[in-house]
Amino acid sequence: MNNWGEALKISIFGESHGKAVGIVIDGIVPGFAPDMEEVGRELARRAPGQSGLTTSRREDDTVEIVSGLFEGRTTGAPLCCMIRNTNTRSSDYQRHLARPGHADYTAHIKYKGFSDYRGGGHFSGRLTAPLVFAGALAKQLLPGVNFKAKPELIGGVSPDDETILNAKAENDSVGGIISCVITGLPAGLGEPFFSSTESRLSSILFSVPAVKGVEFDNGFALAGMRGSESNKTNFGILGGITTGKPLNFRVAVKPTPSIGQEQNTIELTTGEPAKITISGRHDPCIVPRAVPVIEAAAAIGILDLWIAGKFPFIFD
Amino acid sequence: MNNWGEALKISIFGESHGKAVGIVIDGIVPGFAPDMEEVGRELARRAPGQSGLTTSRREDDTVEIVSGLFEGRTTGAPLCCMIRNTNTRSSDYQRHLARPGHADYTAHIKYKGFSDYRGGGHFSGRLTAPLVFAGALAKQLLPGVNFKAKPELIGGVSPDDETILNAKAENDSVGGIISCVITGLPAGLGEPFFSSTESRLSSILFSVPAVKGVEFDNGFALAGMRGSESNKTNFGILGGITTGKPLNFRVAVKPTPSIGQEQNTIELTTGEPAKITISGRHDPCIVPRAVPVIEAAAAIGILDLWIAGKFPFIFD
């Protein structure tokens, strides 16, 4: 289902080439005056068309706040935000050819051929725009908490190596690893077991398209240590609950599946083998644009635990 | 909160050194006759005291099914299972010293000094016994689906290297990486975004104490590939939805925090630095016993998606 959250409830909707994408956010305290310019800056970080490293496609992420805001402040009622789709070229998409590495095949199976195939439809990375919107609010709501993500590796090497341009030149793409550190967290967020900080954050982080791995506190490296060494880690989370120390996590992002090379695929209605060459404007690497999305997802996740844990909000 | 599941609802309870641990499972189809001997074998895989590689502490995991079973078959009403605690030595635990790498400190903060500290209380790995029970039922309920986990690396090396014995000899411990493959899954399980197969499985996998990393479809390795290569992966999940191919995932397990060496810690009530030497019988490596727990968590996660997706059950 397209709902997430225990104490803060978000509900996303929309398709890449439909009318709009959006989100309903329920559970925000009344009286909060969001800085909409800051929200705009966060959305701009995610927007395409910023450099040669990302797609030249432009998205006009003009946000309309439909409800929940009155005289510039939250009312306590659900906040609905809509972002209209404007710059779409549906003709770039072929209905019956499953793009490799995309959800086309699984969506076709699950939705019995009725899903909106254009640009990935509801599965599109475009749906992360409303997440960034919600994350921008969450960041502003959390007093003294800071979310800082950055690309750690791109295509297996340093982000400074410009491996993206090489891939782009070869009509190919690369993935990468994003690390994120959250500072300013109090001790005591989260619960044991099913609402552990790791469980809740991972569930929203894995909701971000292309994320295929998540670790906390250097998880995979920890697994190779001895206890005497691992116990000296400055854990951000112990027993599912935050320690009050910085919380580090890392996500693995797979390469953009849309590449300009001819690929083997299947025809969805017949199941027959076919060839596909994906045209259109695609990111040779989604990692730079995923950075603010990861921060946003983390901020939403922390805000949910914050509200559930009855931690205070301070704003004028 | 201690509840998990959208279509299948589980609710765990209990403490390591309290009366019992247990689970309530709601949403199981009526008419299913569980093979209790098979359930017992699964619990035995998790039980301590099986070899020199695990703790010599014995747990008598005698399961009492309190409700939901009538004449050997599920009734459709909630199934409650209790496992009494018998072989406990609470004197091994010191109330006011936080064991490094454990939840003692965070539990103290969160529960304001009222949590049951003995053996980790509600945070104990003992709570995974009811999870294994539920997972054993889930496995039996899922026709043709097979869950096979195994240690892939222990202490950073092959599980065959007996690195556990070296660590044990030095009053130390090691962690490891468990890989799991799920075969026999239909295409179409899961949802986009928040109920993606990755989101739902990771949320229950990260509920298992000591798990600090989860990847699907070789996630972190994928992040270093080019799209042209990554697209050739036999993905078990695309767009959050199963493809019908085998689903591979990996979890990182941190080393057992309880080690026999003297360690630095703090006194919980005063915050003063202190020394702690943990006595008692502890696993030098939790990985072998975590293997059936990981399978169980995955089976519960898949069963939840299975029911939500209205996939059929077949049993006589």
Add this chain to the structure above:
Amino acid sequence: MNNWGEALKISIFGESHGKAVGIVIDGIVPGFAPDMEEVGRELARRAPGQSGLTTSRREDDTVEIVSGLFEGRTTGAPLCCMIRNTNTRSSDYQRHLARPGHADYTAHIKYKGFSDYRGGGHFSGRLTAPLVFAGALAKQLLPGVNFKAKPELIGGVSPDDETILNAKAENDSVGGIISCVITGLPAGLGEPFFSSTESRLSSILFSVPAVKGVEFDNGFALAGMRGSESNKTNFGILGGITTGKPLNFRVAVKPTPSIGQEQNTIELTTGEPAKITISGRHDPCIVPRAVPVIEAAAAIGILDLWIAGKFPFIFD
């Protein structure tokens, strides 16, 4: 929270005098082609301005389906519907005077003075328009199930007595009792206890503003019978589960609180006693317009149980 549903998830948003009201509906099967003219007829039944018995205020309930529909059919992704607010006269509302019988006082307390006070804001009956939209879809989705509500008593007498006009002439209002019968239900919907058909339906029926009583199967009359008589009732629900017989229920609707007479109230910021005379265009009786809302709420409730119970959908 503004979310409802176990298997079908709805999320409402909006304010009476804000930009729009709307709803996100998640969990609708793909491939369903809603009859939008029929949806429009349902909305028209709820719309004001239809006769002298209701307010002369017009609402232009033009529905925009923002997502979840592609080529006229549901895709399986969330369906978001928005209804813009157009014909609003906010000047009719005085910010600091609590209208008796309305939510003004409680909203002021709960939302610390930040709620949108205009026309009741998020508490407005205007929010039932999206409910009617969702209910119209639910009715079409449920094969062979029929929802038929009607006013049973208005102001304590027969709806034919035109007691509404008398009340209107005296700047007063009346409430009433709506009875509803649902036919065509299969046996087996609902669960014991917390998801009983009564629990689920009552929770959505009491969500409708002004509803203050709900009974099933002539509940309050049953309470005066002997068992030998009551057992002969054609119960629509037994043990929380539908019997397959017609399901009768009744709701009590309180009189419209907005009346043209001068009333005593308090000033919200000071708590001082005050006088209020409510101007504006208000229904002398909300019951006629509540009839389609009650049907809609019931249809949403039944659809949720229907999906949860895995009952089939049939549409071309």
Add this chain to the structure above:
Amino acid sequence: MNNWGEALKISIFGESHGKAVGIVIDGIVPGFAPDMEEVGRELARRAPGQSGLTTSRREDDTVEIVSGLFEGRTTGAPLCCMIRNTNTRSSDYQRHLARPGHADYTAHIKYKGFSDYRGGGHFSGRLTAPLVFAGALAKQLLPGVNFKAKPELIGGVSPDDETILNAKAENDSVGGIISCVITGLPAGLGEPFFSSTESRLSSILFSVPAVKGVEFDNGFALAGMRGSESNKTNFGILGGITTGKPLNFRVAVKPTPSIGQEQNTIELTTGEPAKITISGRHDPCIVPRAVPVIEAAAAIGILDLWIAGKFPFIFD
């Protein structure tokens, strides 16, 4: 499903003639020392065998708290309570004859013949014992809030008329109406729409077997008033949110379906008409024993809203 609650989560299990009935309660603040004698008194109010007006069957409601309590105080972890079934006479029940007015038929349909039929199994009023347990804790947790229910009408007349004895003498039964007043509530509990105080309370009140009607603030009588009169009501709830004034509600309880007279029924496996004479020890009127159950359900409901609204707890 057998789970209830947004902020407080309860999960009930058990059958009338199985091993036990019980409840898991999650979300209770740590450090609370329940008065177990008071809990016992509440359970005793619900227990059968107290007078000639209730069944002579005895239930030994010995409560075992399995988890969540340490050194007499709540730990913050889930509290599981079990009540063993001891005094059961399963031979009183005939497997294939649906008792009129009971859930036997609907349970048979829903659970495909696999439900535990003995004494109503999971549908039994016996399941209200764990509810009373949870309610007793809830009452103690809520500072200054008082729940006072009483029979208002029994068999349509004053409870003082001893109509129960007349019905009993004729092998018949009677129902009744219970009124309840909650005092000491703060203003601001509850939400608009789906989590309105009425929605949440009604959903748990209708979970109590035999409850077929619920009204708040004299709901059905309000429906016959004019607005000018109704607006003068001391509403306990406006817009779904508590006003801080006493909250009055009423529930309709149908007559005990188990009566000693021969009745017409059907044979469940064949659907053939049959005669049934119910033996065993049954309440000629469930109303007196339902009084503490209604208080308990209301207390659980209010506690859930209390926690969600972040109202404070005060205990030594």
